[in-house]
Amino acid sequence: PTSTSPEKRTSITIPTISKQTNTMMITCSKCFRLNNPNARFCDWCSAYPDHASTSTQCTKCHTNNDSFAKFCSTCGCVLEPPLHIIDTRL
Template identity: 90%
Template sequence: TNICTNCKSSIPLNSNPCVVCETPTRILCPHCKSRNSIHLRTCYICENVLIPTSTSPEKRTSISVPTISKQTNTMMMTCSKCFRLNNPTARFCDWC
């Protein structure tokens, strides 16, 4: 298994996007078509410059968490990872 660079979840070796946060884990070399780790700048086979994907992990972390409107007389729970306010009966954060 690999570790996702964005959410730190364990992911299978053959999985391209992370199964948890959908961050790409591999990038295809435009020259030799080999699969490279997303953090590499050049292909490890042919050393060709890799074209970054449109949603790199660095760009995904800069996305702000949307806020939800506070309902009066309702206790909200804060997610420990992204600090979004969630319904107290929710088992998982609806953002991350």
């Protein structure tokens, strides 16, 4: 037996995360979570974010590049990732 009544459709809204482009993120000095560049404290552990790690300097031409870049935007040289110092006393 086939139903002849129309189906009741319900619309739902799915929240989306907008992808921000050209946004520099800062790394928390304690838990290394990425935070917004204007954050005064980490949104995960409340420590002070490390504002110094927002860029990586090219060793060849000394251009400041995005901290997640693998290659220099000026000369194309391979960028070394910044070192993270981990405090073992935590």
